[in-house]
Amino acid sequence: MSLMCDARDIEVNVTWPGGPGTNQRLEKVPSRFAFAFENEDVKGMEEDCWGFGVPPGARSYGWFKLLLDKARKTEYDVEDVAGELTNGLLELPTDMTAKEVVTAYLTKIYNHCMEMLEQRYTANILITTPIDFWLTVPATWQAGAVDDTKAAAGSAGFGTRDGDTLNVITEPEASGIAILTEQAERNPELIKAGDNAMICDLGGGTQDMQILTIKAVKPQVQLEEAVPGQAGKCGSTFIDQQFYQWMEETFGEAFTNLPKTKIGHGSKFMKDWEGVKAAFTGAAPNKQYYVPLPALGQALGATGDHGVASTAYDFMDNAVVLSGEDVERFFEPVVEKAFDLVDQQVSSLRRRKQGSTKLQIICLCGGLGESIYVWKRFNDFCKDRFKGAVKLFTDKQAWSAVVRGAAIRGLNGNTVLSRKAKRAYGIGVHRPFREGIDQEEDSYHCPVGGKRAVGAVAWFIVV
Incomplete structure (x- = not known):
């Protein structure tokens, strides 16, 4: 009997404290953390809050894990254009290190994880069952950042029980294992030994690209790193920044003076914008998108400023009005950086001295990898750049590919036979x-x- 794990056996946790609703499946939780000592005046902040549980308007922090690698700039980073929206992003509390903030966040994750497992399997089974924990990190992280991540996770509780282990895998490698393994099971005609597959992990803070050579498909997928991966801080959050900048330029102080409870992270306004971003499929004639924000209408009415607002704000529906061209413009810097990263990886592949120097597959994963608009842009890009010679596909659960791949790696053993020295x-x-x-x-x-x-x-x- 085979002990190999079928990719479809992986179960992703979809319940998180403070999530929007019981009917929504949330494969990931936001990397947000708010300390109670900084939010004594915020209702409901008697203790530290994290993820979906951070109240709108609370002083909170995000992207703090990137600070473990000193947030090194690359040519593939999108310029930070919206200071107000990024309040708390790539920042730390006074007198605290990135490692300490990451530890505080991972402690909450660990406690939630163990509670969920206890509910599922009972305390008696959990206490006698060893667990292998796998952490995922960006492909380009320095060794020191990886060590700090493991140290923070250990301080949070991961791998500290007798028999438990703590392991690390890069994000594009994990995503590649998941998507290619699943494709081999569901659509084996899509991939074959010898193909070079580029994994495009399009996340919130970063985009990670890595080309893997498929060495074998059966009895399990085996891979080899073709060229060192590359990454940039050009994830989907930068689309939010473009939107926020447009709001500032269009409505001025009527918008920027609104309280953070109305327009900050976790606010209904930003959640409604997330819905627009996720559903966007491309600009269409006369197509408009509405983002409710009654407080802005009140502010505009108080100032009597109905100039540009007459087309950008609907006073009947109390909503911001966006054209398809507006939304497309918000996506553009992020999509173009993704294409730059693809070109960089393809150039590196063509310079290799051994093995095939042609790309056959591009796999989209990560939260932005589920975007229909991004898929369309990539499809057009592949037709133009590769003249139809590259197959493009994604997965209906592209958002969680990285954690599913890490689980497969832990269960099935090392499927990446060799790696390039970084x-x-x-x-x-x-x-x-x-x-x-x-x-x-x-x-x-x-x-x-x-x-x-x-x-x-x-x-x-x-x-």
Whole structure:
């Protein structure tokens, strides 16, 4: 009997404290955290809040995990254009480190995870069952950031019980394992050994790209890293920034002076905008999108400013009015950065000296990978750039591909047979003196090791 895990056996948690409603399936929880000591005047903030439970208007933080890698800038980052909206993003509380904030957030995740497992399997079974925990990290993170992530998770409780383990896998690699394994099971004609597949993990804060070579399809998918991955801070949250900037430019202080409970993270206004963003399929003639914001109508009415607002705000429906062209413009910087990352990976593939230098597959995953508009743009891009030679597909659960892939990796073992070295560290060492090879001026006498030579370097390769 085979012990291999079928990809369809993976069950993703879809219930989170403070979620919008019992009928919604939420495959991920926002990386938001609010400390009670900074929000003493906020109702319901007697204790630290996280994820969906952060009240609108609370002083909160997001993207803090990126600060573990010092938020290094790359040419693929989208410029930060909206200071008000990003309040709390890539910021930390005074006198706290990124590692401490990540630990506080992961502690909440761990406690929720263990509570859910106890409800499902009972405390008696849980206490005697070892658990392998897998963390996912961006493909381009430095070794120090990965170590800090593991340390924060350990401090939060992950892998600390007897028998439990704590492991790490890169996000595009995990997503690739999930999507390619599932495609091999459902649509085996789509992939074959020897194909190069680019995994486009289009997340909220970052977009990670990585090309994997499919070495085998049966009895299980086996992969090989074709070229080192690349990433940029150009995720879907930057679409929100473009929208917010448009609101500032269009309505001025009538908008920016509104309280954060009305327009900040977690507000009904931003949740309604999320619905528009998720449902957007492309600009269409005379198509308009409405984002309710009654408080803005009251502010405009108080100032008597009905100029540009006569077309951008509907006073009958108390809603902001967007054209399809407006929404498309908000997407544009993020989509273009994604295409730049694809081009970079394809160029790296074409420069490789061994194996196929052609791309056969592009897989879209991550939250933005579920967008119909983004899929259409990628489809047009592939037809133009690759003349129909590249197959493009996504998954109906693209948002959770990364966690499903990490689970498959833990259950089925290592399916990525080899990886490209991303960096190397050299450490100066001394070694036994080699007569006729080493120079006498490099020699010295060691009381323990005898005659030695200095000036050697020991290399450590990081994959």
